[in-house]
Amino acid sequence: MRKHIVAGNWKMNNGLIQTETLISELKQQTKTSDAEVMIAPTFTNLWHAFESTRQDDIEVIAQNMHFAEHGAYTGEISAGMLKSIGIKTVILGHSERRAYFNETDESLAKKVNTALAHNMRVIFCFGEELSDRKAGNEETVVENQIKNALFHLEASAFKHIVLAYEPVWAIGTGETASPEQAQDMHAFIRKTLKSKYGETVANDMTILYGGSVKPGNAKEIFSKPDVDGGLIGGAALNAEDFYAIVNAF
Numbered sequence: 001m002r003k004h005i006v007a008g009n010w011k012m013n014n015g016l017i018q019t020e021t022l023i024s025e026l027k028q029q030t031k032t033s034d035a036e037v038m039i040a041p042t043f044t045n046l047w048h049a050f051e052s053t054r055q056d057d058i059e060v061i062a063q064n065m066h067f068a069e070h071g072a073y074t075g076e077i078s079a080g081m082l083k084s085i086g087i088k089t090v091i092l093g094h095s096e097r098r099a100y101f102n103e104t105d106e107s108l109a110k111k112v113n114t115a116l117a118h119n120m121r122v123i124f125c126f127g128e129e130l131s132d133r134k135a136g137n138e139e140t141v142v143e144n145q146i147k148n149a150l151f152h153l154e155a156s157a158f159k160h161i162v163l164a165y166e167p168v169w170a171i172g173t174g175e176t177a178s179p180e181q182a183q184d185m186h187a188f189i190r191k192t193l194k195s196k197y198g199e200t201v202a203n204d205m206t207i208l209y210g211g212s213v214k215p216g217n218a219k220e221i222f223s224k225p226d227v228d229g230g231l232i233g234g235a236a237l238n239a240e241d242f243y244a245i246v247n248a249f
């Protein structure tokens, strides 16, 4: 089912004390929209964040995971480890993972398979770089990212997937895709899904936009018919700003 989601990607920010503080500030906010609220603290604070939001309308999710079940992968975290502390959703394919940690469509396809095998929900990120957009290739790039990492899946798997379109040129830059650019790409993503999996999968897919979403632009972006929510970086580190975005629906 298509739903509204606003997820905060904290990236490599906030130690334990700041995590505690931000969570207590988030709890003081009032939600007036129907959006599902998620936060993705760093691995070391996941358990604490999970425990301290048990009674709240906030889901704690992971920023990444490895595709292997376990073994000699120093510094990595498995799906089973995340599940063992109650985490049910993982962000995969964020552009920073692709750019700085060599994540490829191929390794992401494996991660998606592992997450789904563990009954986890995946927020799958993708998006074109500025050079792609300048060359007019943004749709081809996005189509390939989706096809290469997801099109081996059965239609039923898409119930457990949320897509997050994040144009790389808009992430952390203050430059947002215009609401029309976001809408055009989200409609194209739905069309791409429809061509392979049919109308129901395409219409039911929750597609988030990410890239410099702020309280001042969220309402306009979220008003577009194919935009179902946001993946929020910088603005998710401030409780009031984050809930202003959550309540922009």
Ligand code: PGA
Residues within 6 Å of the ligand: 009, 166, 170, 171, 172, 173, 174, 210, 211, 212, 213, 231, 232, 233, 234, 235
């Ligand atoms: P930003 O990050 O909101 O700071 O641009 C978005 C993201 O990386 O998901």
